[in-house]
Amino acid sequence: MTMLPRRLTAPEPGWTARADVIVVGSGIAGLTAALRARQLGRTVLLVTKATVDAGSTRWAQGGIAAALSEDDSPDEHQHDTLVAGVGLCDVDAVHALVTEGPEAVRDLMDIGARFDVDASGAIALTREGGHLRDRIAHAGGDATGAEISRALVAAVQLDPGIELIENALALDLLLDDTGAAQGITLHVMGSGQRDGVGAALAPVVILATGGFGQVFGQTTNPYVSTGDGVALALRAGADVADLEFVQFHPTVLWLGPLAQGQQPLVSEAVRGEGAVLLDASGGRFMADRHPLADLAPRDVVAKAIMQRMRDEGVGHVWLDGRRLGADTWLQRFPTILESCRARGIDPVTDLIPVAPAQHYVSGGVRTDLWGRSSVPGLYACGEVACTGVHGANRLASNSLLEGLVFARRIVQALERDVAVVREPCHLDGDSGLLPHALRRPMQQVMDVDAGVLRSRSSLAAAAETLAEHGTTQGARPSTEDWETTNLHQIATVLVEHALVREETRGSHWREDFPDRDDARWRVRLVTHRAADGHLRTREEPVTGGPE
Numbered sequence: 049m050t051m052l053p054r055r056l057t058a059p060e061p062g063w064t065a066r067a068d069v070i071v072v073g074s075g076i077a078g079l080t081a082a083l084r085a086r087q088l089g090r091t092v093l094l095v096t097k098a099t100v101d102a103g104s105t106r107w108a109q110g111g112i113a114a115a116l117s118e119d120d121s122p123d124e125h126q127h128d129t130l131v132a133g134v135g136l137c138d139v140d141a142v143h144a145l146v147t148e149g150p151e152a153v154r155d156l157m158d159i160g161a162r163f164d165v166d167a168s169g170a171i172a173l174t175r176e177g178g179h180l181r182d183r184i185a186h187a188g189g190d191a192t193g194a195e196i197s198r199a200l201v202a203a204v205q206l207d208p209g210i211e212l213i214e215n216a217l218a219l220d221l222l223l224d225d226t227g228a229a230q231g232i233t234l235h236v237m238g239s240g241q242r243d244g245v246g247a248a249l250a251p252v253v254i255l256a257t258g259g260f261g262q263v264f265g266q267t268t269n270p271y272v273s274t275g276d277g278v279a280l281a282l283r284a285g286a287d288v289a290d291l292e293f294v295q296f297h298p299t300v301l302w303l304g305p306l307a308q309g310q311q312p313l314v315s316e317a318v319r320g321e322g323a324v325l326l327d328a329s330g331g332r333f334m335a336d337r338h339p340l341a342d343l344a345p346r347d348v349v350a351k352a353i354m355q356r357m358r359d360e361g362v363g364h365v366w367l368d369g370r371r372l373g374a375d376t377w378l379q380r381f382p383t384i385l386e387s388c389r390a391r392g393i394d395p396v397t398d399l400i401p402v403a404p405a406q407h408y409v410s411g412g413v414r415t416d417l418w419g420r421s422s423v424p425g426l427y428a429c430g431e432v433a434c435t436g437v438h439g440a441n442r443l444a445s446n447s448l449l450e451g452l453v454f455a456r457r458i459v460q461a462l463e464r465d466v467a468v469v470r471e472p473c474h475l476d477g478d479s480g481l482l483p484h485a486l487r488r489p490m491q492q493v494m495d496v497d498a499g500v501l502r503s504r505s506s507l508a509a510a511a512e513t514l515a516e517h518g519t520t521q522g523a524r525p526s527t528e529d530w531e532t533t534n535l536h537q538i539a540t541v542l543v544e545h546a547l548v549r550e551e552t553r554g555s556h557w558r559e560d561f562p563d564r565d566d567a568r569w570r571v572r573l574v575t576h577r578a579a580d581g582h583l584r585t586r587e588e589p590v591t592g593g594p595e
Contacts, residue, residue, distance in 0.1 A: 133439020440554025
């Protein structure tokens with residue numbers, strides 16, 4: 049049974065900051081939560097790991113999904129989301145997402161986000177895998193996340209009631225003697241009075257730290273995505289769930305067998321506009337795999353690509369977007385076009401080498417419909433959270449919408465929830481810190497043994513290696529070692545969940561259990577750190593009927 053230390057940091061806090069609400073993260077979820085909390089008159093401390101505009105949101109290319117057109121409806125959006133989630137979605141959470149989504153997107157426009165429009169002046173909508181309607185709003189062609197981030201950051205910077213602390217790594221949750229959140233410890237990499245390890249105190253802590261893409265070596269995630277929020281919550285005793293459901297984006301620009309770290313995404317919207325996948329011999333292979341062919345849900349496409357690569361003994365397949373023409377590439381996908389051309393590939397005339405890479409995780413800190421975690425005073429929204437919206441596989445472009453809608457719901461809950469300021473308890477005990485040198489070997493193990501294709505033998509090998517890594521000495525309190533420790537703790541739970549779930553469902557594929565098993569596995573795997581320090585996993589039934 050795995051032991052998990054309660055704390056990550058060794059140094060005592062050298063400074064203190066106070067606010068009514070602490071928001072950790074500056075993507076769409078964190079920025080929205082901060083702005084909405086200010087509408088309640090709360091003072092906000094916004095903590096972000098790098099600069100305020102450097103989170104995962106700015107990398108989102110495809111767009112944000114919502115039923116915005118007259119020929120679409122929330123019910124149809126809900127249907128597509130449930131189908132993609134293959135029986136593990138929380139239906140009530142999905143209903144909240146799709147019914148509140150259109151208004152939330154329009155509020156983004158009121159803040160200043162400028163979406164692309166068609167000839168009539170209406171919002172231009174496109175389609176991505178798994179959607180049966182055109183409902184993806186986009187900006188700057190393929191720069192939707194950057195535009196949303198720009199508008200929200202500008203609004204935050206105009207509000208004097210939001211104090212921003214940049215270049216700050218969140219370390220541990222501070223709890224009082226009742227077990228409620230009272231703030232966080234963090235390490236600021238800057239200068240002045242707030243430098244080094246400090247304590248930010250508030251009876252409300254909202255985690256919006258994004259995902260943990262750096263658990264894997266092949267990823268579309270930025271370098272800051274080291275799972276700090278999930279690991280922080282886990283150490284504090286909060287429930288985390290669904291970590292086995294890691295979505296691998298099927299079309300990431302292949303940079304060679306030795307590439308590692310963040311790699312360029314080739315948006316699913318490119319296939320939505322007509323691009324198709326080809327194998328090494330130049331033949332299409334998706335038509336026989338799914339009725340939607342190249343626009344099948346991402347898990348279906350990623351698995352098909354990996355199988356074809358393995359069968360042919362190659363490192364990538366091809367994406368053929370030549371039929372789109374130069375004008376479409378320039379107008380709809382200027383960022384992708386530039387990224388490809390910078391690497392000697394011209395999508396207007398050339399095939400694009402692509403392969404799956406880690407992209408998004410459906411699981412995280414388990415929350416209710418209002419973003420509350422199992423720890424009083426601790427909330428979570430965006431990719432760090434497991435709301436139940438995504439089930440076993442996120443529907444394309446639902447991620448930005450989820451962060452937006454559930455950040456708003458958290459602040460609605462704050463109007464009702466009672467937050468009491470108390471003194472936090474002292475953190476003691478061993479930190480269990482691991483050295484940065486483990487990161488690359490750990491990522492290689494996760495890529496090979498816990499990636500798109502999994503089996504009992506591969507996952508057992510990963511678990512054994514991670515356990516060996518967990519005894520490694522030589523760490524020191526530093527950003528690199530704290531991040532590596534977070535990644536290791538998350539990887540440990542991810543592999544345990546993947547071993548326990550003996551079926552293939554959504555983005556979790558067990559080659560030794562190739563079939564979906566609703567009779568046994570319509571459950572959510574939930575893990576928490578018990579008072580004795582051991583990690584314990586339980587099963588929770590999933591509400592709603594299977595899709």
